[in-house]
Amino acid sequence: xxxxxxxxxxxxxxxxxxxxxxxxxxxxxxxxxxxxxxxxxxxxxxxxxxxxxxxxxxxxxxxxxxxxxxxxxxxxxxxxxxxxxxxxxxxxxxxxxxxxxxxxxxxxxxxxxxxxxxxxxxxxxxxxxxxxxxxxxxxxxxxxxxxxxxxxxxxxxxxxxxxxxxxxxxxxxxxxxxxxxxxxxxxxxxxxxxxxxxxxxxxxxxxxxxxxxxxxxxxxxxxxxxxxxxxxxxxxxxxxxxxxxxxxxxxxxxxxxxxxxxxxxxxxxxxxxxxxxxxxxxxxxxxxxxxxxxxxxxxxxxxxxxxxxx
Amino acid sequence: xxxxxxxxxxxxxxxxxxxxxxxxxxxxxxxxxxxxxxxxxxxxxxxxxxxxxxxxxxxxxxxxxxxxxxxxxxxxxxxxxxxxxxxxxxxxxxxxxxxxxxxxxxxxxxxxxxxxxxxxxxxxxxxxxxxxxxxxxxxxxxxxxxxxxxxxxxxxxxxxxxxxxxxxxxxxxxxxxxxxxxxxxxxxxxxxxxxxxxxxxxxxxxxxxxxxxxxxxxxxxxxxxxxxxxxxxxxxxxxxxxxxxxxxxxxxxxxxxxxxxxxxxxxxxxxxxxxxxxxxxxxxxxxxxxxxxxxxxxxxxxxxxxxxxxxxxxxxxxxxxxxxxx
Amino acid sequence: xxxxxxxxxxxxxxxxxxxxxxxxxxxxxxxxxxxxxxxxxxxxxxxxxxxxxxxxxxxxxxxxxxxxxxxxxxxxxxxxxxxxxxxxxxxxxxxxxxxxxxxxxxxxxxxxxxxxxxxxxxxxxxxxxxxxxxxxxxxxxxxxxxxxxxxxxxxxxxxxxxxxxxxxxxxxxxxxxxxxxxxxxxxxxxxxxxxxxxxxxxxxxxxxxxxxxxxxxxxxxxxxxxxxxxxxxxxxxxxxxxxxxxxxxxxxxxxxxxxxxxxxxxxxxxxxxxx
Numbered sequence: 017x018x019x020x021x022x023x024x025x026x027x028x029x030x031x032x033x034x035x036x037x038x039x040x041x042x043x044x045x046x047x048x049x050x051x052x053x054x055x056x057x058x059x060x061x062x063x064x065x066x067x068x069x070x071x072x073x074x075x076x077x078x079x080x081x082x083x084x085x086x087x088x089x090x091x092x093x094x095x096x097x098x099x100x101x102x103x104x105x106x107x108x109x110x111x112x113x114x115x116x117x118x119x120x121x122x123x124x125x126x127x128x129x130x131x132x133x134x135x136x137x138x139x140x141x142x143x144x145x146x147x148x149x150x151x152x153x154x155x156x157x158x159x160x161x162x163x164x165x166x167x168x169x170x171x172x173x174x175x176x177x178x179x180x181x182x183x184x185x186x187x188x189x190x191x192x193x194x195x196x197x198x199x200x201x202x203x204x205x206x207x208x209x210x211x212x213x214x215x216x217x218x219x220x221x222x223x224x225x226x227x228x229x230x231x232x233x234x235x236x237x238x239x240x241x242x243x244x245x246x247x248x249x250x251x252x253x254x255x256x257x258x259x260x261x262x263x264x265x266x267x268x269x270x271x272x273x274x275x276x277x278x279x280x281x282x283x284x285x286x287x288x289x290x291x292x293x294x295x296x297x298x299x300x301x302x303x304x305x306x307x308x309x310x311x312x313x314x315x316x317x318x319x320x321x322x323x324x325x326x
Numbered sequence: 327x328x329x330x331x332x333x334x335x336x337x338x339x340x341x342x343x344x345x346x347x348x349x350x351x352x353x354x355x356x357x358x359x360x361x362x363x364x365x366x367x368x369x370x371x372x373x374x375x376x377x378x379x380x381x382x383x384x385x386x387x388x389x390x391x392x393x394x395x396x397x398x399x400x401x402x403x404x405x406x407x408x409x410x411x412x413x414x415x416x417x418x419x420x421x422x423x424x425x426x427x428x429x430x431x432x433x434x435x436x437x438x439x440x441x442x443x444x445x446x447x448x449x450x451x452x453x454x455x456x457x458x459x460x461x462x463x464x465x466x467x468x469x470x471x472x473x474x475x476x477x478x479x480x481x482x483x484x485x486x487x488x489x490x491x492x493x494x495x496x497x498x499x500x501x502x503x504x505x506x507x508x509x510x511x512x513x514x515x516x517x518x519x520x521x522x523x524x525x526x527x528x529x530x531x532x533x534x535x536x537x538x539x540x541x542x543x544x545x546x547x548x549x550x551x552x553x554x555x556x557x558x559x560x561x562x563x564x565x566x567x568x569x570x571x572x573x574x575x576x577x578x579x580x581x582x583x584x585x586x587x588x589x590x591x592x593x594x595x596x597x598x599x600x601x602x603x604x605x606x607x608x609x610x611x612x613x614x615x616x617x618x619x620x621x622x623x624x625x626x627x628x629x630x631x632x633x634x635x636x637x638x639x640x641x642x643x644x645x646x647x648x649x650x651x652x
Numbered sequence: 653x654x655x656x657x658x659x660x661x662x663x664x665x666x667x668x669x670x671x672x673x674x675x676x677x678x679x680x681x682x683x684x685x686x687x688x689x690x691x692x693x694x695x696x697x698x699x700x701x702x703x704x705x706x707x708x709x710x711x712x713x714x715x716x717x718x719x720x721x722x723x724x725x726x727x728x729x730x731x732x733x734x735x736x737x738x739x740x741x742x743x744x745x746x747x748x749x750x751x752x753x754x755x756x757x758x759x760x761x762x763x764x765x766x767x768x769x770x771x772x773x774x775x776x777x778x779x780x781x782x783x784x785x786x787x788x789x790x791x792x793x794x795x796x797x798x799x800x801x802x803x804x805x806x807x808x809x810x811x812x813x814x815x816x817x818x819x820x821x822x823x824x825x826x827x828x829x830x831x832x833x834x835x836x837x838x839x840x841x842x843x844x845x846x847x848x849x850x851x852x853x854x855x856x857x858x859x860x861x862x863x864x865x866x867x868x869x870x871x872x873x874x875x876x877x878x879x880x881x882x883x884x885x886x887x888x889x890x891x892x893x894x895x896x897x898x899x900x901x902x903x904x905x906x907x908x909x910x911x912x913x914x915x916x917x918x919x920x921x922x923x924x925x926x927x
Contacts, residue, residue: 264771
């Protein structure tokens with residue numbers, strides 16, 4: 017079993033390197049990204065200053081050398097210094113990691129609780145009102161623009177009904193995170209509802225469920241003893257995949273709700289042409305996503321005995 | 327009805343709802359199984375034998391449903407029993423094993439637990455008691471190293487082993503009837519005989535009757551005391567096992583018997599080709615009028631084309647459904 | 653899962669047809685010029701007879717802007733999806749067909765793509781290219797080809813393992829001909845499904861990017877940029893947010909329903925299930 021795990025972990029390394037390379041390529045190598053970033057929108061820079069900056073950032077070194085330096089720095093946790101605030105990027109991002117994590121996890125918790133439940137209920141009573149309503153809701157959830165949905169939620173619950181605060185992190189309490197988490201989680205919730213329903217229906221028609229029924233089990237026990245675990249495998253797959261799109265959408269939701277996370281930092285940095293910060297944010301987000309995927313892989317090995325003994 | 331009768335199926339009809347009409351997948355099916363008796367139900371795929379078994383267990387699912395007839399277990403009618411009553415019967419009084427042992431077991435649950443479930447469900451055992459009994463059950467079906475095996479998962483066992491697990495599950499609570507739906511079809515030939523012998527032995531020891539369903543007439547005739555042959559949803563012949571081979575009465579049965587390859591006699595006579603029954607089994611939606619076998623029957627005459635033959639009782643308990651039997 | 657019968661197909665088809673109609677007929681059915689007809693005297697009027705969806709901060713008719721906005725959103729959807737499909741199919745077909753180093757490269761690239769959330773990737777590209785329609789098309793057209801790539805590659809490998817490819821080669825067919833006549837027809841159905849569903853995704857992505865200010869910039873009326881302008885007025889003029897958002901919702905819903913319905917017809921084995 018450890019071998020399988022080790023192999024999974026080993027697979028991640030090349031991808032991480034590739035991502036670092038890509039980010040480097042996009043932002044540091046493309047024609048004059050650094051310098052053009054600085055001389056945007058009419059801000060002219062004194063040639064002497066530019067020259068000094070070039071030397072400072074080692075822009076005159078050949079690309080492979082710069083790449084090696086970049087990798088070395090990144091791997092040791094040095095993501096450079098922000099153009100805007102002159103503080104280390106790691107520090108800039110560090111402060112924002114927790115709020116982003118909170119938001120993403122809260123959204124996922126919402127998505128799983130509501131989505132999987134709906135999917136199960138729909139599958140256990142196919143063709144019923146519950147089923148139709150859930151599935152209509154699900155496909156609507158998939159079609160929603162998450163930030164628009166957030167905006168509507170904000171209008172209804174924060175501005176009109178005044179039940180919840182309309183933006184910001186506040187004291188980190190529950191009331192501030194509800195609206196952004198729901199807005200962010202509605203997409204994954206919809207997908208989870210649909211896939212859980214399909215998976216459970218498949219399982220309910222499986223041979224081993226027929227065997228379970230032939231043993232004289234009540235439907236409740238059939239679900240509890242035989243259906244749940246098998247459905248879990250598929251749910252975990254979806255959850256893992258959805259984290260990626262969640263983090264993409266989180267960028268927008270963070271901006272909308274003025275949530276002090278890595279996503280909103282990234283957007284701000286893009287506008288301010290703060291290249292090191294942008295690079296750092298992207299790396300952080302991608303690494304997190306890869307970490308989640310690895311955890312999902314590990315979860316599989318734990319849940320599905322067929323994989324353990326490969 | 328003899329006093330020793332355990333299961334009596336009388337005029338069973340199973341309806342199939344499709345294309346906005348109802349077809350009769352199975353009709354006028356009647357047979358009787360005595361206590362401790364081995365009874366065989368033979369037929370090609372699609373003839374309705376499997377769904378007959380499911381009907382007895384009350385496991386028919388949409389679009390199939392019980393259209394009529396009686397199912398009597400030990401003197402009690404169960405065809406319209408409540409779901410709770412049926413659940414009580416299943417596993418405890420009637421056990422069932424299926425064709426594909428790989429998919430019939432939960433891949434994510436250790437086999438010992440799947441056997442133990444029977445004891446927890448029907449005998450109020452605690453889980454630890456049940457696991458002990460599961461180990462004992464594995465020993466009874468001759469799985470080596472049962473103490474280790476109870477923790478194994480289905481994919482770690484061979485096909486034959488899995489089927490033994492299924493037998494252990496089905497016989498765990500010493501039911502009065504075991505329904506076996508093609509239990510050896512998916513197994514290696516070398517293993518088939520072992521499994522059949524195991525089933526026969528255990529059932530004899532526990533006094534369990536067997537309803538053996540198969541397309542293999544030879545296998546069934548060897549194991550069972552009486553055999554019924556089904557074709558296109560109807561029973562066409564029923565005789566004691568020794569006689570059905572020696573003197574099949576229905577053209578279909580005769581075709582089945584003739585199509586079995588036999589060593590010796592035929593090859594001596596120089597006959598190389600296997601005899602087959604020409605034609606294919608009709609689909610439910612397209613049953614021919616009159617006798618359903620008439621398109622493939624060498625003896626078919628005018629009466630066969632428009633009148634469905636009725637049951638003709640023969641000597642003893644035997645019967646046949648044919649205008650030109652014999 | 654689809655709604656009973658062909659309901660998905662019908663409702664989806666109608667919604668999409670409606671969106672297409674609005675986009676094509678915009679000059680005819682709009683009431684005013686979407687960009688120029690700004691009249692501060694008409695600023696922020698709620699929906700009424702003269703302006704069915706109300707007016708925005710600069711006094712422009714929302715309804716007309718939405719009509720013209722359809723052109724942008726649908727163009728983005730169609731162009732980016734075509735681009736993605738072309739890239740994906742080409743890469744997938746060739747990777748599966750020729751195997752070896754090229755396959756490894758493509759697979760590695762696909763893994764890379766899958767490791768980066770597509771919106772983030774698009775954001776990064778927009779950051780480098782700057783805002784505007786063309787950059788948007790490039791960014792969205794380059795970041796979601798993984799699904800069609802996987803589909804094409806899987807199909808080639810499946811046919812390979814069944815010996816079709818070898819048989820065709822023995823018959824003297826050239827590589828390109830094999831790819832076009834043997835492999836492509838099999839994946840056309842699922843490809844259409846992927847493209848339809850992908851269009852919905854592209855429209856949502858365009859809306860998000862424009863909302864952030866990185867896509868279509870004001871005063872051009874893309875549904876997303878309209879929402880970015882509307883955000884600050886959410887309390888005083890909610891209709892500015894409701895209508896563009898509702899339009900996006902209905903269009904994407906139509907595409908999703910259509911995609912689902914098409915999947916039942918074109919892809920019974922559900923190889924396109926995004927699960």
